[in-house]
Amino acid sequence: MRPTIGVLALQGDVPEHVRALESAGASVVRVRRARELDGVDGLVLPGGESTTMSRLLDVFELREPLLARLREGMPAYGSCAGMILLADRVLDGAAGQLGLGGIDMTVRRNAFGRQVDSFETALDVQGVAGGPVPATFIRAPWVEEVGEGVEVLATVGSGPATGRIVAVAQGPLMATSFHPEITGDDRVHAHFIRLVSKER
Numbered sequence: 001m002r003p004t005i006g007v008l009a010l011q012g013d014v015p016e017h018v019r020a021l022e023s024a025g026a027s028v029v030r031v032r033r034a035r036e037l038d039g040v041d042g043l044v045l046p047g048g049e050s051t052t053m054s055r056l057l058d059v060f061e062l063r064e065p066l067l068a069r070l071r072e073g074m075p076a077y078g079s080c081a082g083m084i085l086l087a088d089r090v091l092d093g094a095a096g097q098l099g100l101g102g103i104d105m106t107v108r109r110n111a112f113g114r115q116v117d118s119f120e121t122a123l124d125v126q127g128v129a130g131g132p133v134p135a136t137f138i139r140a141p142w143v144e145e146v147g148e149g150v151e152v153l154a155t156v157g158s159g160p161a162t163g164r165i166v167a168v169a170q171g172p173l174m175a176t177s178f179h180p181e182i183t184g185d186d187r188v189h190a191h192f193i194r195l196v197s198k199e200r
């Protein structure tokens with residue numbers, strides 16, 4: 001059976017993730033209300049703006065139900081702002097910025113700085129076969145440090161940020177600094193769908 005994957009649809013690039021997940025073979029549900037979480041096997045936290053998304057989690061009374069599902073082991077994948085939401089520690093966050101946590105890592109918000117505010121590259125991603133994955137970075141965070149249980153899936157291969165960690169996984173959680181959802185290459189989403197299927 002195809003897994004059902006939710007996309008947190010409060011803010012951000014929701015349609016792009018819906019398209020990528022459907023093209024990679026999942027059934028997709030947009031999640032705005034707690035009850036919409038009930039039927040999903042996994043959840044994508046899209047790119048967008050992490051402070052706004054976090055505020056909307058409270059407005060839509062989704063924070064507690066979502067944390068409860070994460071504690072039960074629901075797989076989740078966060079891209080960019082979604083990565084920030086899944087980080088246990090955030091540097092350069094907005095005042096009072098509150099995430100969900102789950103991945104034992106410190107991320108630095110808007111880390112790439114003005115000159116390389118947005119850029120595209122191709123990255124080898126652990127577990128994703130078929131060669132480098134196109135990766136678009138838009139005011140992206142990077143991962144400054146990870147705890148022992150965190151697997152590094154990709155690092156930047158060239159330029160001023162060489163060696164910076166930009167994709168990680170810990171148990172059923174996965175996060176990327178970049179946006180694979182806007183490149184038309186759905187292998188990262190397929191990788192998440194495999195993770196979800198394994199956890200079911």
Ligand SMILES: NC(=O)CC[C@H](N)C(=O)O
Nearest residue numbers: 047048049050080081139
């Ligand atoms: N493209 C993105 O998701 C950008 C993330 C944004 N800079 C934030 O802090 O939330």
